[in-house]
Amino acid sequence: MSENRIQWLKFSSPKNFFALVERLLPWFWAAALISAAIGLYIGFFVAPVDYQQGNSYRIMFIHVPAAWMSMFIYLIMAVYAFIALVWRIKMADVMAVSLAPTGAMFTFVALWTGALWGRPTWGTYWVWDARLTSELLLLFLYLGYIALHAAIPDRQRASRAASLLALVGVVNLPIIYFSVKWWNTLHQGASISVSKGASMSSSMLAALLTLSFSCWMYAIAVTLTRAQAETLERERGAMWTNSLATAQATEPEENNLSETNNGAVV
């Protein structure tokens, strides 16, 4: 097996990818859960009531992480799409496909929580301002990518077409990010900036950052699990999935799973 000799390409092999991820997953799930519990505690019991907005500002603790994730995930998805398009590495396409639904979920959450925050703060659920409209476009880009990839039966052609769409959509990211500067929008500017620091109390910042970390860990865990499933479905019939499946059927414990897997390809 040539992929075993080339160490630096190790994780682009589906078999090694599966085994490595299997070992990492419990840590990501645990980190997501623990940081969510800590972040929610700080957000609801430590952070004080805002003197202008009352309690509704607490929506920020999930609205901002969801909005960040919606953009970060798209960026990472576009990088994988680029790799899939140029170098035709199949794991890159698996990763891009696995990131899209989670990115779409976070985009929807950003829009939904934004609407519920906007109502008591601005007096409206929705306005067609630059920030909100470009974020809605992001949701359509995710859904378009998912739909296009699923619609073309030939996997290589599906990958190429959908990857191209994902790359064209990257133009939308700076538009979302800078929209509050470029246009006079109802949406407020950034609460945390590199030059000015954070414009909020430290307990509010702590809740925001802890829940952002939680969203990161969740996104990694859920995306890698989906990538594992996607890999298994695509590699069905390959020797390594074959023995993995047998191991799963006879001995469902996880330790056995990875051990059997390592010896399988010889």
Next chain:
Amino acid sequence: MSMMEFFAMGGHGPYIWGSYGVMAALMIWEARQVIARKRRALRSGARTHGGRS
């Protein structure tokens, strides 16, 4: 602070719980869905190719 006061959130309860609730529901649903999909993929591999190893 009483339980009722906490959930009322000074009148902003529906907006806050509507936000947190929907996000939590979507995340839990997505997590369960991908884990079930992985299990299914592992099991169907066992059924189709179990004899080949």
